[in-house]
Amino acid sequence: MTGAVPAGAATTRAVRGRAGVVYGAVVAVGVLLAAAACSSPSSGNSEPKADLGTRAIRPVEGCGTTSWTDPADLAPTRTPARCRPGAPAPRPVPQTRKLTIATGTLSAEYVAPLQVALDKGEFKKEGLDVTLKVLPTPDALPLLAKGDLDALWAAPEAAVMNGVRGGFDIRWVAGNFSPDPRSRSGLWVRVKDGESADRVEMAGRKMGTMIGKGSVIAYPMEKALRKHGGGLDKIQYQQLGSADVLTALQNAGVDSAWLLDPVWRRVADRPDYAFLGGQPLGEPLGGMLYGPRLLDDDVDAGVALLRAYIRTINTYFAADYKKNAMFVTYLAKLLGTDEAILRSTPSLHMDWEIRAGTTDRLQSAYRAQGVTQGDALPERDTVNRSLYEEAVGRKGP
Known part of the structure; x- marks a missing residue:
């Protein structure tokens, strides 16, 4: 970026x-x-x-x-x-x-x-x-x-x-x-001990985002969060520069982040990160x-x-x-x-x-x-x- x-x-x-x-x-x-x-x-x-x-x-x-x-x-x-x-x-x-x-x-x-x-x-x-x-x-x-x-x-x-x-x-x-269905641009989270990619407890976690509140990604984020015990009103937001979002996630400065193409590829193959969802297809x-x-x-x-x-x-x-x-x-x-x-x-x-x-x-x-x-x-x-x-x-x- x-x-x-x-x-x-x-x-x-x-x-x-x-x-x-x-x-x-x-x-x-x-x-x-x-x-x-x-x-x-x-x-x-x-x-x-x-x-x-x-x-x-x-x-x-x-x-x-x-x-x-x-x-x-x-x-x-x-x-x-x-x-x-x-x-x-x-x-x-x-x-x-x-x-x-x-x-x-x-x-x-x-x-x-x-x-x-x-x-x-x-x-x-x-x-x-x-x-x-x-x-x-x-x-x-x-x-x-x-x-x-x-x-x-x-x-x-x-x-x-x-x-x-x-x-x-x-x-x-x-x-x-x-x-494209192959894209995993979207919400990524650091998986804690005892969690799996299928079930991550998102309530109370801090999310790093370059966009802030009021963006259209609130809609796909809400869908993803609700599948994992969270919600837009149950997470904390930390607005970051585009170059800082991935760094903050990797350094545990935030628990989750919305990662864009092609940044998400940096964590895609690591077992300690999970993709929760992105923009709806179609x-x-x-x-x-x-x-x-x-x-x-x-x-x-x-x-x-x-x-x-x-x-x-x-x-x-x-x-x-x-x-x-x-x-x-x-x-x-x-x-x-x-x-x-x-x-x-x-x-x-x-x-x-x-x-x-x-x-x-x-x-x-x-x-x-x-x-x-x-x-x-x-x-x-x-x-x-x-x-x-x-x-x-x-x-x-």
């Missing part, structure tokens, strides 16, 4: 610039709510104008029955939606649009589809002049809600839910990835978030942006893309990361769709951590699938 982007940084980088690999932004809930109170959101919690009932949906060549899956399908073996390579074909907007997408990093593998789309000219084919800007999620959200940013490549974290509850017109509009926990400009004011550009993103997945990331040695070399250079490290972990399952109920499950975990209050927001206030459905020619549920 290289140096993480400092909290509060707002740095615009060239596409080939380097940034630290981070899984999600550290959430500043209080600051976000204050910003929400001061901002002027466009439409509060109303349904965005991109509803399929108000726009003509046309069949899309190359995107047939495999270009959509039932959102209620939570099977870990679900095959992600796919069109043919090169589909959906570009349908450029009449006049070039300048769009800015904020992201916490430019070097993480889950950002690769955006990087490739920019490098291969897929956004340009849609008449879009796209800039990727490195910006932590708490800093980006108020700007997204006000229209100063067009999109955010992140996740529906607690800060996002609190922002929407406070009046931000923001929706999760496309997924990003789910892990269920993306992040991706593209839109603000009022692309949700309401310029839906054509919003659909075009997702069309370019989806076409990039279908063309370059449809299957096990790491089997292509030349593409891995290209990707490592584009991301500014070590090629050997990139090869050492399995390919991500790139997936633009959003599963039903994901934001419900996330909010349940956030409440367990004490970072959100009140009733859970209904999915209609947090998710909008209509833009990617329009991009692939899917007409209604």
Whole structure:
């Protein structure tokens, strides 16, 4: 892991610039709510104008029955939606649009589809002049809600839910990835005497994490902890730098830690460590978030942006893309990361769709951590699938 982007940084980088690999932004809930109170959101919690009932949906060549899956399908073996390579074909907007997408990093593998789309000219084919800007999620959200940013490549974290509850017109509009079954990126624990990997008592243990409370990993952590006598409210959190998490676990500074690719390989073959669980298979926990400009004011550009993103997945990331040695070399250079490290972990399952109920499950975990209050927001206030459905020619549920 290289140096993480400092909290509060707002740095615009060239596409080939380097940034630290981070899984999600550290959430500043209080600051976000204050910003929400001061901002002027466009439409509060109303349904965005991109509803399929108000726009003509046309069949899309190359995107047939495999270009959509039932959102209620939570099977870990679900095959992600796919069109043919090169589909959906570009349908450029009449006049070039300048769009800015904020992201916490430019070097993480889950950002690769955006990087490739920019490098291969897929956004340009849609008449879009796209800039990727490195910006932590708490800093980006108020700007997204006000229209100063067009999109955010992140996740529906607690800060996002609190922002929407406070009046931000923001929706999760496309997924990003789910892990390969061979990956063991996730929650690792040091096994005590008398314990086995099948049963570890987690209540009261200290967890080292670079993410902190309010991140989407609260959901998979909760699932893993409850299998082992713990819970998000029964453990202690110690926030650490990305380079310190593994060291603290190995030196017994913490009892457990959320280890990312490829760090977990350092303990994978040792009997004194156990893997308790990671991100659910087949269920993306992040991706593209839109603000009022692309949700309401310029839906054509919003659909075009997702069309370019989806076409990039279908063309370059449809299957096990790491089997292509030349593409891995290209990707490592584009991301500014070590090629050997990139090869050492399995390919991500790139997936633009959003599963039903994901934001419900996330909010349940956030409440367990004490970072959100009140009733859970209904999915209609947090998710909008209509833009990617329009991009692939899917007409209604």
